[in-house]
Amino acid sequence: MAGFAAADSFSPVKSDLQLLPIRFERLGADRFLVGNMVGDMAEMTAAELDRLCALDLAPGDGLYERAFENLFVGSTEQRAQQQLLALRLRSRLSFLRAATPLHLFVVTLRCEHSCPYCQVSRQSKDRVRYDMDQATASKAIDIALSAPAPLIKIEFQGGEPLLNFELIRWIVVTAKQRAAPLSKRLQFVVATNLALLSDEVLDFSAEHDILFSTSLDGPRDLHNKNRPRRGDNSYELAIAGIARIKDRLGPDKVGALMTTTEASLDRVEAIVDEYLKQGLDGIFLRPLSPYGFAMKTKQFQKYRGTDWLQFWKRGLRYILDVNKSGRRFPEFYSSLIVRRMLSDEPIGYVDLRSPAGIGLGALVYNYDGTVFASDEARMLAEMGDRSFELGTVHEHSYRELVLSDTLVSAVANSLTQTAPQCSTCVFEPNCGADPVYHHATQQDLLGIKPLSEFCQRQKGVITHLFELLEHSPEDAAILRRWAS
Structure with a gap:
């Protein structure tokens, strides 16, 4: 019978990494909320965020695995992570078909x-x-x-x-x-x-x-x-x-x-x-x-x-x-x-x-x-x-x-994935757009986000729920049951 391969044969393949699209927001003095373009989020220290952005990662160091799991990084030798992001984004937008x-x-x-x-x-x-x-x-x-x-x-x-x-x-x-x-x-x-x-x-x-x-x-x-x-x-x-x-x-x-x-x-x-x-x-x-x-x-x-x-x-x-x-x-x-x-x-x-x-x-x-x-x-x-x-x-x-000009213009101006301030916001994938609200309160379809109470509420709600999901197991279990 053939023998088992050496243990190092099963180690992750070392290859050049590339940083995928990420956004981040400061939560505290040494706490950052980091997210990808489909809403996965993780908490990191300033040092971890610096290492992520510098691609200073190695298999087995913990951060490497978290970065891959949350689609923050991918390999330059394959497109699996990018393809997964694209598939998940298509799923999120599938409401457009109906x-x-x-x-x-x-x-x-x-x-x-x-x-x-x-x-x-x-x-x-x-x-x-x-x-x-x-x-x-x-x-x-x-x-x-x-x-x-x-x-x-x-x-x-x-x-x-x-x-x-x-x-x-x-x-x-x-x-x-x-x-x-x-x-x-x-x-x-x-x-x-x-x-x-x-x-x-x-x-x-x-x-x-x-x-x-x-x-x-x-x-x-x-x-x-x-x-x-x-x-x-x-x-x-x-x-x-x-x-x-x-x-x-x-x-x-x-x-x-x-x-x-x-x-x-x-x-x-x-x-x-x-x-x-x-x-x-x-x-x-x-x-x-x-x-x-x-x-x-x-x-x-x-x-x-x-x-x-x-x-x-x-x-x-x-x-x-x-x-x-x-x-x-x-x-x-x-x-x-x-x-x-x-x-x-x-x-x-x-x-x-x-x-x-x-x-x-x-x-x-x-x-x-x-x-x-x-x-x-x-x-x-x-x-x-x-x-x-x-x-x-x-x-x-x-x-x-x-297909009226009124609706096409409003919808085009509501695309948060490309909108100023939204496109770089860690909350964007889990947020939404409300052009009628922003027009009513600011006379602007997109809205001036730092002055938007819609934006303020969404950030506050998502941050609080993230904290509960990450740091309160009993609350997290209830929230997950609601979501299912």
Whole structure:
């Protein structure tokens, strides 16, 4: 029998190394966050970073293996590392193959709530001229079904969409009829405050497998303060509606969103407890957006990005401790970011995409037939800025809308991989682009990043999650379960 080869035959082959594209950010006096172009990150000391950049590495020294594992270096004699980077980048961008899966129908601007942070500049419930009509809806359905995505999600927005429930009923039935010969799958969601939820709505929803999204800002006093209506019973109606949907349709048919106002900042534990009390499957600790009444009533200016970051960190700590007690209850934004950090799976959440999700991720059909690149773009238009208006359902096709100069320019300017300041940022692969936000706050599609609260929030969130993944094994295990 032939003998075994000598041990040194199995040692790594020594060859010339080359540095692959990396970025880094200082975390502390002698701590750096180093990343590659597909979001892999590692912590290094200044000495280790110097050695990496100088390619002062040798098999067996630890840093050599970490550098290869994280695709920071490759061999000059083979292209395996570069090819792997290219494959992973293609996977991250694969959402482009199934463009525009989400279509938002603003069936009315009317609403019986008067929320001071309302982003859509709602109208009083008697103003029926702000309702979408059937002819407009018909054109919007045809455009939505023209999108390449095999699964089309139609979300009904307002105002309060249940004020125009008859149109919702007609859209659902008509869209199903038209989708069948196209082999398109459909999903329907109603974004509602639940105040007008009726047995008729529930019966129709059960028949057509309709999902619901609602707002729940916290305990009774906080919710009713944030979301006032005549009768001071917004909370009671929302809670009753959530319970009715669960009972009639099932526990997975309703989700809730909260919006962080100034009054929320010192009450995150009570807000989380309310979600737990109502049996909801998680929470999204969402900041205010700079649109609609949130600007007119100056709600957006009442706290800064750093205030929200502290609110989010405190809330995440509380939520992680809840999970340690045995109840699975994710913070959804954290789970999205962690999934982005740990996998190359394309993200459905448009704010974490580059190029930006506007138009490519969603189209919005306003009550009057005007088409916008995103819901935020529609909100901006209600404030008088129509920079992201793409056309109308009465005059334009899907192809004309997504290839319009307005959308092409916005998408081109949102490509963070080549954008100044983003292209050299260690957070870029796990971040995203939000040209509508930056236009609204800075009158610049790309945004001046050092002055951007979007940028500040993203850096703070990603850094904090990285620290937990690297240095807190118990927290890391929970975060990984959320992401999976």
